Amino acid sequence: MKKCRRCSKPATLHITEIHQGNAVAIHLCETCAREYLEDESGQPSPNPAADLAAKLEALVADDDEESVVRCSNCGISFTEFREQGRLGCPVCYDEFREDLMPLLENIHEESLHIGKRPLRSPTQTKDQSRLIQLRNQQREAVEKEDYEAAAKLRDRILEIEATLRPNSED
Amino acid sequence: MTPDGENSSFNLTDLVQRSGRWLCASGPESDIVISTRIRLARNVVGFPFMSRADDDTKKQLVDTLRSTIQATEIGRNYQFLNVEELNELDRQLLVERQLISRELAQSSGPRGVMIGNSEQTSIMLNEEDHVRMQILNSGLALEESWAEIDVLDNALEERISFAFDETLGYLTACPTNVGTGIRVSVMLHLPGLRITREIQKVHQAAQKINLAVRGLYGEGSQAMGDFYQISNQVTLGCTESELLDSLAEVVPNILGYERRVRDLLCRDNKSQLDDQISRAMGVLTSARSISSEETMHLLSSVRLGVNLGMVPDIDIATVNELFIQTQPSHLQKISGGPLKTPERNEARAAFLQQRLKK
Numbered sequence: 001m002k003k004c005r006r007c008s009k010p011a012t013l014h015i016t017e018i019h020q021g022n023a024v025a026i027h028l029c030e031t032c033a034r035e036y037l038e039d040e041s042g043q044p045s046p047n048p049a050a051d052l053a054a055k056l057e058a059l060v061a062d063d064d065e066e067s068v069v070r071c072s073n074c075g076i077s078f079t080e081f082r083e084q085g086r087l088g089c090p091v092c093y094d095e096f097r098e099d100l101m102p103l104l105e106n107i108h109e110e111s112l113h114i115g116k117r118p119l120r121s122p123t124q125t126k127d128q129s130r131l132i133q134l135r136n137q138q139r140e141a142v143e144k145e146d147y148e149a150a151a152k153l154r155d156r157i158l159e160i161e162a163t164l165r166p167n168s169e170d
Numbered sequence: 171m172t173p174d175g176e177n178s179s180f181n182l183t184d185l186v187q188r189s190g191r192w193l194c195a196s197g198p199e200s201d202i203v204i205s206t207r208i209r210l211a212r213n214v215v216g217f218p219f220m221s222r223a224d225d226d227t228k229k230q231l232v233d234t235l236r237s238t239i240q241a242t243e244i245g246r247n248y249q250f251l252n253v254e255e256l257n258e259l260d261r262q263l264l265v266e267r268q269l270i271s272r273e274l275a276q277s278s279g280p281r282g283v284m285i286g287n288s289e290q291t292s293i294m295l296n297e298e299d300h301v302r303m304q305i306l307n308s309g310l311a312l313e314e315s316w317a318e319i320d321v322l323d324n325a326l327e328e329r330i331s332f333a334f335d336e337t338l339g340y341l342t343a344c345p346t347n348v349g350t351g352i353r354v355s356v357m358l359h360l361p362g363l364r365i366t367r368e369i370q371k372v373h374q375a376a377q378k379i380n381l382a383v384r385g386l387y388g389e390g391s392q393a394m395g396d397f398y399q400i401s402n403q404v405t406l407g408c409t410e411s412e413l414l415d416s417l418a419e420v421v422p423n424i425l426g427y428e429r430r431v432r433d434l435l436c437r438d439n440k441s442q443l444d445d446q447i448s449r450a451m452g453v454l455t456s457a458r459s460i461s462s463e464e465t466m467h468l469l470s471s472v473r474l475g476v477n478l479g480m481v482p483d484i485d486i487a488t489v490n491e492l493f494i495q496t497q498p499s500h501l502q503k504i505s506g507g508p509l510k511t512p513e514r515n516e517a518r519a520a521f522l523q524q525r526l527k528k
Contacts, residue, residue, distance in 0.1 A: 020179035068297075074222040086298070088222035090341040093348070100345060104338070107346055108408020115340025115350035129349060133336070147193050 004029035006036075071095040112152050134160070181259050186503045188492060190267060190289035190306065195486040197309020201477045202425050204357040204490065206311045207268070208319045209304035211342045211351035215331040219343035220277075222365040227282040232295050235330070239293060244307060244325040248284040248293065259275065259508060262499035267308060270294055291322060298343050301326070310356060310421060312414045320410075339406065344443075349406030354413055356421050357386070361396040361474040369398075371427050376400050376507055379416050395466035395493060401423070436478060447475035457525045459515040465496045465522065484526065492525060 004011045004027060011027035028036060066091035070077045074089030075133050087093065087114050093100065134157050191206045213219065217231055232252075239245035253261060253274060261275040270283050274297045281296035294302040303326070305319040319467065326332075333341040339349035347353075363369045376383050386397040402413045435443050450471035453460070473489045475481035495501060496518050502509050505517045 014384070069450055074218045075221060084221055086221045086343045087219055087345070089218040090215065091337075093335055093338055093341050104345055104406060108349065108404045108406035113335070113349045113406060115339060115352075115409045117339075118325075118332060118334050119324055137337075139513065 004032050006032040174400050186500050189491045192306040192308045193490040197311050200309035202428055203310040206315045207306045207355045208315045209353050210302040211299040211347045213333045214300045215333050228296050232280045232282050237296050238329050242325045248286050251283050253281045259499050266497040266499050307308055312418055347405050350410055353401055355401035356398045356467045358398045360428050361470050362428045366431045372424050375420050396470045447471050447480055454522050457519045462520045
């Protein structure tokens, strides 16, 4: 028996929708099917067929996206990472940043490195662009009222600014 | 199969006849603190982590890292061992000496280790991360160990670009190591707290400030021989100094607990303690067959006795060495070849007698 694609209970409703020339089969349990066909407001939609089509499209797109999100550098997917607990390459941290951040905060209770930095001095240009990035992050943190993160970012900005001052050579 | 070629320069049979400098009990607080270990995890820019690296890539990494490290002033004297070519006994020997991890011993594909003078430092290549460098010092030596590994890290960084992110720090295969990539571990011998059933205090003290308590051989290993390893869990969002400080704060408290219960044991249960230690010596010096586990357990009592001045003519360094030399691979290496468990237990008993009897 097919399982509901939303909650994995046995599916009792099977819909085949022709959408943009493609047949899409969708299997849902009764509860999910009802939710699926209703508006967010809980009111039955005035145009259930159009609604269904739109939702199907979103569902299919979602599914595609999920199977396609892979690190452009090493090809590992986020699901594979979750299974093995190991990332595929350093670039993964950039590619999966959004998904990784909650995980890192969970493990370390922090999300900003403040320890040792490589001695090979990053060029000033790199620092300049880094400052722009940090200032954006600081603004976002303030907007989210995450003042602790904002304060850490401010400290980091002050640190970089200090190294960029012309008299900081000594 | 005995490895030849590149591994022949480093004689593993000679290795078992001596011990690493960290066992010599010369460091501060070495009656209780066996060793301080710091490791740094680093990865090379432009290479995938192990899970996505094929054997060609792994080999390229090992070759490049090896020659680059040996080309540095500090790495010139490091001996390279091709772990892939070593037999299982030799790999296990390196694990017992704490020169490589169980993971490096058991994984597959091109990998290696570079070992510094006196086995104080080692650099694992292609473990979970491309580079895992460690320093192992006798006693409680947090600052000194950090200073030394920092110098090694800087020397490597002059020639190797390590994967680093402005926000997340050093990038590691497992997100639990990202940031500083550091693990600081202090190995403690706490028989007093075990005897008085107060070992829970150690767990409580450590957990309060986010430190982990593990056994002799790290993650998942039992607290054999009353050894407990205290180490940091978090690597992101704090500086290396802050992590060292958290250990520097908690370890003296634990030493205080252990010394207090030792004093109490000597005051209130001296004859019982004396009996326990004498019996341990008795078994270790006269048994005809003895398991590794029993040996660890009894050596722990002897070690306590030596520290309390109740066992004459044996020094702490010897007892420290015996903990390592009576491990299965060391014993087989000393005996000259593979032995099954019963033969090993007999060889262990004979070895102990020879080392402990005057």
